[in-house]
Amino acid sequence: MSSIKRRKLSAPSSDKEHLHKKPETTDTTTSSPEPTTVEDPVVDAPTKSFKDLGIVDPLCEACDALGYKAPTPIQAQSIPLALQNRDIIGLAETGSGKTAxxxxxxxxxLLEEKKPSAFFGLILAPTRELATQIGQSVDALGSSINVRSTVIVGGLDMVPQAIALGKKPHIVCATPGRLLDHLEKTKGFKLSSTRYLVIDEADRLLDMDFGPILEKLLKFLPRERRTFLFSATMSSKVESLQRASLRDPLRVSISTSRYQTVSTLQQYYLFIPHMHKDIYLIFLLNEFAGRSTIIFTRTVYETQRVAIFARALGFGAIPLHGQLSQSARLGALNKFKAGNRDILVATDVAARGLDIPKVDVVINYDLPSDSKTYVHRVGRTARAGNAGQALSLVTQYDLELYQRIEAAIGKKLDEYKTDKEEVMIFRERVEEAQRYSRNEMKNLLEDRGKKGSVLRGNRPPKGGKRRHDGMDAEEG
Known part of the structure; x- marks a missing residue:
């Protein structure tokens, strides 16, 4: 990948100095007594194969067919323990191969069972997209052993899902809210035979207020089971969930710090006036034209507007946020994955867990409100040892957020230097596109506002909970 062009940024030096001042506050975490921890593998140790870890030949062949050349560190450490019939807490950075x-x-x-039971495994995920993606991985890895799986998520008709559950799949991948709906309403659906429970992205599940639902779900599960809890971070909430759901677990921790970004990721900031954000965004899209790019915004409204705005200037942008229908969300994701669209404009619904094979650039149009989300956003690129670039637009209103991010990741970002005159060449066209996008958003709000659209801000969807970023908290 070609290196980033370095140009001079015409911002006041006194203001730029504020970017690297020590912040007054940093993210903190509480701790409690920990389970047994398995140390990271020695760097110079020979690379193991999946067969070396104890995986049987049919599954090794499936790994090879999917291009899994060698186990990642989290796989190498956790799989042997899981095969020893132990509960596991897996802590690893995003994009580390936790699903496999x-x-x-x-x-x-399941393969070793003489008569495998229905609902043998249950996998819980925070978002519909992640649950669907995990379901695809189950089908791909289990294709040679005739595994039956189904995905149960919100936003879709419950009747076809109830029919799928009636066929007694071996593995269910689900979001918590919709799974609880089926347990309470779908006749004959029980989890009393479940042998394995996986709670993936546990920290985000709890951040999205799924704690009470998880407590209810645990009551439907047998006490004699194996439980795997995977998370990017270990918060006090995750520790409480661990105590409630796991028995004598082993902890596998791959990350060397609480907020870690991979070494192959190049991270930059642009310190710009807030009023020129759109101009600098289009300048960057022009610089990275043809590259697979995710633009992160803070609100549903901005996601929709920026997508319309970028399309008006000829860029292949498509939005992804929590207020789209489930079919529209999956459609947007699939178009981006397939390369039919090279720009995905998204809220933090796309920040974690999703496996998009090749993302070249991440642009933080809006800085996230916490450092953990920043790490997950930029983790969409530079995955599996590949290089990637992340650029953050920092305005005069973002200084405290930016300082906290730098302090949390333990490094100072490089400045992506630009020439203001070159950037301002786009000003006239950008202003015209802004007017067009405002009119389109007005029409969209009028169409949806009659029903109380979240875009308009009248009220959250039925069963949902208002979040600070305009997204609905209920993903189930």
Whole structure:
């Protein structure tokens, strides 16, 4: 990948100095007594194969067919323990291969069963997209052993889902809210035979207020089971969930720090006036034209507007946020994955867990409100050892957020230097596109506002909970 062009940024030096001042506050976490921790593998140790970890030949062949050349660190550490019939807490940075780390042991246990039961494994995920993606991984890795799985998520008709559950799948991948709906309303659906429970992205599940639902779900599950809890971070909430759901677990921690970004990721900031954000965004899109790019915004409204705005200037942008229908969300994701659209404009619904094979650039149009989300956003690129670039637009109103991010990740970002005159060449066209996008958003709000659109801000959707970023908290 070509290196980033370096140009001079015409911002006051006194203001730029504020970017690297020590912040007054940093993110903190509480701790409690920890389970047994398995140390990271020695760097110079020979690379193991999946067969070396104890995975049987049919599943090794599936890994090879999917291009899994060698186990990632989280896989190498957690799979042997899972095959020893132990509860596991897996802590690893985003994009580390956590899905295969829990799917392979479950499939192997299923293969070893003489008469595998229905609902043998249950995998919980915070978002519909992630649950769907995990379901695809289960099908791909289990294709040679005839595994039956189904995905149960909100936003879709419950009747076809009830029919799918009636066929007694081996593995269910679900969001918590919709799964609880089926347990309470779908006749004959029980989890009393479940042998394996996986709670993926546990910290985000709890951040999205799924705690009470998880407590209810645990009551439907047998006490004699294996439980795998995977999370990017270990918060006090995750520790409480661990105590409630796991028995004598082993902890596998791959990350060396609480907020870690991979070494192959190049991170930059642009310190710009707030009024020129759109101009600098289009300048960057022009610089990275043809590259797979995710633009992160803070609100549903801005996601929709920026997508319309970018399309008006000829860029292939498509929005992804929590207020789209489930079919529209999956459609947007699939178009981006397939390369039919090279720009995805998204809220933090796309920040974690999603496996998009090749993302070249991440642009933070809006800085996230916490450092953990920043790490997950930029983790959409530079995955699996590949290089990637992340650029953050920092305005005069973002200084405290920016300082906290730098302090949390333990490094100072490089400045992406630009020439203001070159940037301002786009000003006239950008202003015209802004007018067009405002009119389009007005029409969209009028169409949806009659029903109380979240875009308009009248009221959250039925069953949802208002979030500070305009997204609905209920993903189930």
């Amino acid at each position: 780390a829990f799917v392979l042991p479950i499939l192997q246990a």
